[in-house]
Amino acid sequence: MQTNILGYPRIGSRRELKKACESFWAGNITEEELLKVGAAIRQQNWTLQKESGIDLVPSNDFSFYDQVLDTTLTVGAIPARYASLQNDRMALYFAMARGYQREGKDITAMEMTKWFDTNYHYIVPEFARSQNFFLFYNKALEEYREGKAQGIETKPVLLGPVSYLLSGKEKEAGFHRLELLERLLPVYIELLKELEEAGAVWVQLDEPFLVTDIDEKTKKAYTEAYDAIRKACPRLKLLIATYFEGLRENMPLAVQLPVDALHIDLVRAPSQLDDVLAQLPADKVLSLGVVDGRNIWKNNFDQSLEFINKAVPRMGTGRVMIAGSSSFLHVPYDLDLETDEEALTPEIKQWMAFARQKVEELALLKKLAEGDRSLLSKLDENRQAMENKRTSPLIHNKEVEERCAAVSDNDARRKSPFPVRKKLQQQELQLPSYPTTTIGSFPQTKEVRSWRAKFKKGELSAEEYDRLLKSETKKTIEWQERIGLDVLVHGEFERNDMVEYFGEQLDGFAFTRFGWVQSYGSRCVKPPVIYGDVSRPHPMTLYWANYAQSLTTKPVKGMLTGPVTILQWSFVRNDQERSKTCLQIALSIRDEVCDLEQAGIRVIQIDEPAIREGLPIRRNDWKSYLDWAVRSFCIASTGVEDKTQIHTHMCYSEFNDIIEHIALMDADVITIECSRSQMELLDAFVRFSYPNDIGPGVYDIHSPRVPTVDEIVDLLKEAARVIPQEQLWVNPDCGLKTRGWKETEESLIRMVKAARLMREQLA
Structure with a gap:
């Protein structure tokens, strides 16, 4: 053997x-x-x-x-666009993965997508x-x-x-x-x-x-x-x-x-x-x-x-x-x-x-x-x-099991249909046509990461760490206001990872120090370990959401990770059905959403980039998964009043074949990755009339390349050919955590300018 x-x-x-x-x-x-x-x-x-x-x-x-x-x-x-780099194999290789913008050359990266049902991304031939x-x-x-x-x-x-x-x-x-x-x-x-x-x-x-x-x-x-x-x-x-x-x-x-x-x-x-x-x-x-x-x-x-x-x-x-x-x-x-x-x-x-x-x-x-x-x-x-x-008594929590058993279909529905909600939200938020926003995170510089490391080692007190993060958050809010973004984010400087951050505050999760796995290229994630029943002992994001909103009269999004993504991007217990674990997480996120609304946060984003990734390999198995995945998102998001705007985000999710189920999630606004595929994902909207608002990503954040205003305008025009203009939002493909500030500033300034040009055409 x-x-x-x-x-x-x-x-x-x-x-x-x-x-x-x-x-x-x-x-x-x-x-x-x-x-x-x-x-x-x-x-x-x-x-x-x-x-x-x-x-x-x-x-x-x-x-x-x-x-x-x-x-x-x-x-x-x-691809032919890389011909000028063929004599430098390493430069060629990384240009295909990340794009190339120097020495007078401006070459876009190849498309990236998920490897089957994993969180590993590959470069698409x-x-x-x-x-x-x-x-x-x-x-x-x-x-x-x-x-x-x-x-x-x-x-x-x-x-x-x-x-x-x-x-x-x-x-x-x-x-x-x-x-x-x-x-x-x-x-x-x-x-x-x-x-x-x-x-x-x-x-x-x-x-x-x-x-x-x-x-x-x-x-x-x-x-x-x-x-x-x-x-x-x-x-x-x-x-x-x-x-x-x-x-x-x-x-x-x-x-x-x-x-x-x-x-x-x-x-x-x-x-x-x-x-x-x-x-x-x-x-x-x-x-x-x-x-x-x-x-x-x-x-x-x-x-x-x-x-x-x-x-x-x-x-x-x-x-x-x-x-x-x-x-x-x-x-x-x-x-x-x-x-x-x-x-x-x-x-x-x-x-x-x-x-x-x-x-x-x-x-x-x-x-x-x-x-x-x-x-x-x-x-x-x-x-x-x-x-x-x-x-082990660590694994089972009777209260969690009883709460899951009591969930009803009404817990998975908004109070009113989207057209009613949209009117109320527009009265509340007063947004222009082609409203601009970002997906959530802003660059986490070496300095920001060093603060977190020093805080964990005890080299920074809680008060000092809090002061530094507040300073960075304040600068980010002020900068967003200055360039004219419409819906702001607080930047997420307090967060290590979009799943780990929440798992650290939920019961039923364990963590590692060196449990890194590759997501794409040099990007590594450290998935939490779900070993037992999941519950939320206290609010997780309220402090920073309240602080950020206190700095501006513009809406600041409450930023959460959705239950399916937390499930998919964790190492999940193998002693019960994944659907049951997902429901436990959904109820925890629902509690957080309701707390944010009660605190006056008018826009709440619940990211679900892993919905498509979780699809079973065989199409015959899709329905069962999609039923419980969509229901979990709805349970997490539907405890709010009609005037509260719920966003979700999906990156590198080729969901043309599940667009009807995406619509059933009933998020008021969905933002998606589109730029690397040159708006290919919008093919779904040709055959399916998506009922709610949508923000097709207009530039690729997985590449250091800065887009031109004309590129962004062209992508928005392409989107407007298949989606009614009153439904369109303007945003990057994904969060900006891994990018540098210089390229982020240049890209977002150009994005806002492109949105204004599109508004002028409506006037």
Whole structure:
């Protein structure tokens, strides 16, 4: 039996990659120094896995920004606008991810979206009808050789050719991206042959689209692709990896592809094992994804051994691999770094496992499955941890359960329909046409972050910290007034993260110090851990909302994170339905919304960027999820009077196919990401008459590039072609926390000017 890891976290145990990339972008370190940081992380990862007893150690799972972008660079699918940068590979790479605005060049970034139902963002490939591919950079070969030089035989990981094409977008009409497969395959074959010649034994090809709803054309593409690859590379051992769902009706296709091994996710889809065992040909290896690559809970050894012990008698030990369910990219590095027992108590910590611990779990499971009796004490320890978690009084709160049971349909409805509310809100707020606002956060400079760090270390008193934050908030309110924004925000300088900040004030949450995971590029988040029933012991945002509103006569938005997003961006308890946990969070947010309204806050934003992300992989499963997700938002938002304006925000949410459900959320104003896709998301509004107000984002905040006034005006005109002008708001794509002040000021001044130009056209 072999142990198999699909991928490992790439940011470094203490976010070394984040710090190095941001230093490189700022010009503080050289490219050579950045590359050294990447090499050190790779070596640390490989060594740890090898020494732990992992048989198939992945390579090419490391990336300086994103593995899909790496593939785009590898196969030479470089959009024409980057042609002037092709002689500088690193500049080209980061320009595709972040845009480029210097040396007289002004180049927009490529689009970004969520990787399936995760909070990881990838850079979307762009395809033209005349697209050509060539082997621009064989990164997989380079990293395989690097591992070999260190005495470590690795398994190169590639995004499979069909999933790569499906993850992209056609940038012109009249063709389907799968039509490019014939041109793409020779590049993959060239790449694989070079790996074969270098001595690679196993190569992993990720094909997660095999667990989605695919048509006959796509099934044919899979057969053609792998027939060609197998014929060209007969000696390579090929492993197709599927994850995040079960194969279901695609099972016959997957098991018959001419590869040596198939990986399946038994955490998300445990019931598929029987079907795979019944259908897998006798010459193929089965990789069992039994250790959760998406959550931080300790593996239940008895449950995993049950899967393994079902497979081994049917297949033999030589045809079974024990693996993580997916790449460990989605979990933090190392639980052993969590030594602060006040932040993470020993009782809760004993239920958890991060990437390093999951590696150890795989090694232990292999030995237990092989009958190593010296490890029976480890099995007993695991059983005790499972029982401690099941019976712990920390987990259950009777009052919370009773309140959830008492929720009625009336708790999920506003008092009046939107047209009635809009008139009352306009009387209350007196906003102009094309009202301007931002999404919530303003830049958190190093100085602001240093205040928080000093406060946590006790180097700043509560009074000093409060004074500094008030000063920053006051400056931000005054600046917004000065440039002419209509609905202001307080800037969120007191907040560490849009989910963590709330979780810290809710019962049922635990926190880590080093539990970072990559969201996109250098952006890392530290998800809270929901271990028990959730409730709100006290108001969470009232103090800062009241202070900010006291500084101006203009409306200042109360800023909250919605229940679905808090759920999605946390590590969630696995002992009850997610819908029940979401309802508990929704009731806590509802209490906060009502407190803000009673304090005189007239506009309240409840961000839900993760609604689309939470959709199940299979369309047949959507309705159940959308019903409870929309209901949770409504319960959180509908306890207010008609004159209180409720906003929500969704970023990187391609919700064209769920627009009717978005409308059922009944937010008075929705702001969405639109600029990177050049208002592509507005296609939904051509076929569906969205009833409430909408703010399509007019500039991309994930890039340091500053838009021109004309660009913003053009985007607003495009939006006005499909949305009535009286429904349109003007705002950036997302919050401004990660941006610098200079670019933020320039961009917002131009945004306000563009809104005024649009108003003049109405006059």
